[in-house]
Amino acid sequence: MSTPVHQAIAALPVPGEWTWQVVVRPRRRTLGIEVADGGDILFAVPPDADPAAVAQAVRTRLPRLAREVRRRRTRPDEPVKELVGGTGFAYLGRRHRLKLLSSAEAGRVRLHRGWLELPRSRTVDEGARQIAQWYEACGTRWLSGRLPSYASRFATTVRRETAAAG
Incomplete structure (x- = not known):
């Protein structure tokens, strides 16, 4: 489903390898950006969100988002505990x-x-x-x-x- 907010974000210079989606949340009042452990991005927006304002907010956060996505994608797996005495x-x-x-x-x-x-x-x-x-x-x-x-x-x-x- 393509919303005006989705189209506004798609028009930004978002790297092509990023996986992202826009979700309209009826109870939200502001833009919410969540970066999952694998680096996927979720933009949660209120129903009456202004696409231009959301795009501008995302544009200003792109450098920080890029760092966070990179960090989450390169994070090593959780270490596996060894069952040895003293662990x-x-x-x-x-x-x-x-x-x-x-x-x-x-x-x-x-x-x-x-x-x-x-x-x-x-x-x-x-x-x-x-x-x-x-x-x-x-x-x-x-x-x-x-x-x-x-x-x-x-x-x-x-x-x-x-x-x-x-």
Whole structure:
């Protein structure tokens, strides 16, 4: 869908390799520019936006947008944590170091005396899956205690899903 604002931005010297779109947001009062992690740009405009004013605002921001798009496109991927003793893991605002347990001590993933204890796994994927399941279980317990309060704030009811338990 081509709007007058879209046409006004397309007439600017926007680099051809940029991916961008214009979205009309009824509740917006000013121009909003969002650059996604991959470098895609979203121009959010109010319904009564003046195309010339939006184009001028974008024109003045092009150098800064170019830097941000370049930065977001060249950003390295998130580093993958290695499951070696001493690796730091965050939980409820604190850092806990990983402690790998031998098979004799093995049990389940848990926090114990400031350490995140993990039974030695046969594979890295299995260890990562165990930690992810631990985070999920802790998060579920944390959220279930707060869900009624959040539901009352939004005037809704909590629906228990049996499928989520598995």
